[in-house]
Amino acid sequence: MTQTHSLKKAAQLFVAAFSFSTISFAFAAPEITSFENTHEATLNNGLKVVVREDHRTPVVTAMVWYKVGSVDEPRGLGGVSHMLEHMMFKGTDTLGPNEHSTIIANLGGRDNAFTSTDYTGYFENLPAWELETALKLEADRMQNLELREADFAPERLVVAEERRQRTDSNPQAKLYETFSATMFNTSAYRNPIIGWMPEIHSWQLEDLQKWYEQFYAPNNATVVIVGDVDPTKTIEMVEHYFGNIPSSENITRPYNFEVAQEGEKRVNLAVPANLPVIFMGYKVPSVNEIEEGSMDAAALLLTSIILDGTNSSRLSKSMVRDQQIALQAGSFYSYGARYVTPFTFVGVPSEKNSLEDLEIAFKKEIKNLQTTPVTQAELDRIIGLYEASSIYAKDSVYSQAMLIGQAETTGEGWQNAEKRVELLKKVTPEMIQNVANKYFQDDLLTVATLHPTKQAANLLETSDAVLIDTATE
Template structure:
């Protein structure tokens, strides 16, 4: 019998895994998936706060707090959290994104209760001290320099997002700007921690060699008495449709010109018809999923217009998304010519129905990769958390293959015409900094 602190729960058996879901009285959502193939347990906690929730002079503060979360509590001081993981054969890490901040611990199953105890302790008892903050904010600044300021392509895309997302806070960089990092104070971090790090703003996922009922009792033991707190409202991450064509040109110290193209599209959360998101995902694979995909085959291998390209789309975002393409033209091919060639391939999706053989081949490969990537406990935990934190259900992960397989040639054509138009489009031409002429 479950303790009284637990709300209604449900156990389901899917793909040979038992998955258990419940919510504690303090609002902490708990999802446990049993996987007994190896004696390991992955524990992840996902907080509903990320860079899109920031504003004003505090851009980057979610990432700063992520760093500070490893600086200890009275119970586990200084670097003891990291030292314990080494002693007991564990692996720990964390990441900040637009929609969330998550922390994971992977341990042999005997030490799974310790992982819960450590995570619950720093949810409420984190020591935020000036002596830790001063060197750590410098670490974050250096990370900004290395990953963004000294990487022209990353810096260019960071700036490009301000026209690609004209209204959504998704345009804000996860790491913040240097001017923000220079002005964030310890008191700001303390307030961010109090505002957002509370059980009613978190999801705990546990995947591995555990018994659901026993694991849940451990969760209740360590997290059940942490009180819920009121959390601030989140920023709106919807985006305007058909806001108008936007274009940017930048000169930065790149070796070769770079082309960026992006269209404002819907996600699985925001699309009035979920089939749009499934179709957009398959379109991404049609265009770029190996040497036989359309852009790789036609523009890189055959016509030799591009030397490299990448297509991206996130169907699981809690807000509206981008469908983006980045490409490097062959020497002698202008950015305008490269854009025209990519656009011609996009337009074919609007005017010509894709053959059933092509869509079946692409979908089969995509679904196979989707299933394969969830084969280990880390992949399952990532997918469960990513779906839940973005306002979807973990139950979707076992249904996704059949949904993607329902995408038809007609869906591809309809969605291409719906989203891939100039009024939804942004472009960036990134060219090498002109060499200064000798006097």
């Protein structure tokens, strides 16, 4: 019997072993709070559940978000969150490696996972009537993961190769890693999500076991379900499968802080590459770092959209199309980050221009924001485009679940995320001018530049030019 056939057979047996329609939920259901089509509850073990009804198509997205990412990792264990994400697909005491994914695929769905600086998430997209299978599988690996040396050793090599391909062999990614490590002195945001290579080589299986036991617990997780579901029955199913999983009493996090910057920082990287690149960044507060009542994060978000939210935004219009000094010019800002976060400018110069030309052009755009208030007409147009994109995103149950999960896990809260457009409408041109002057100061700037070395042409002459992806989370 081939391995594929064996896995499919195991999946069929798993599904056949449970007649889900006959399960009785005999317990006191948690109190449910409802806001229009969205319903939430917190189980006795601390697990938060958010369910959104969307009956337009018979599909559902189920997600489990854990509030643990690279920002929580101590020195020497960098990347352990990402490694554990890989190992979460290696099976439990009842399922073998990759059987979780095989079961979901055989039901017509797909599953995957992601690790960020601030969180780790797992999801299944599948027919709505198969939701219970996804919940059973996720509850199983929340408490019954089998971490085996036979799986760990080869998977660590996979992660090491992933780092080599995505970072060590990617000049732009290597520059951004250097940029982050230069910008932050003390914050864990200076470290790569995947970890530094010496850390990858030093991981031990016991490290993952301790990380799993510490953070993979209901009181450190949020279950998000969006789709064609009945909210009361869905929360009852979550309670049935997750309600008896014990809470973790050992959820501690390093004190993450960043010391004040006292002067401009610069770093130059000379590596084989096709194109020169520049990153410029300032440390700014996220929505989770502002004082109560402050509009700074909302004004910074609007600033980022004004600069690089659409094809007609300022940077691409001025520097790429009008002046033609850049092949790419953009900016990005992580509004929902847990801690102080970068507001970053990135550019690739055109053939006849230099990195210095781009830095001057970026600073000119910043100066314009500082000295000339944005017109109300431009502000209204940008907010209208953002509102339209938010509405279109609701066509996807997956996109809705992502927004809810991110907001709940990082601290913004899904209700605040839903009201983000209304918040942006309160931002005035003066607020944008104020944050530009407050945060975009020369002595708070970090600049990282990539200078292709002479041998780059020989090494990469057959490669296609790859521009920087400036999409935010």
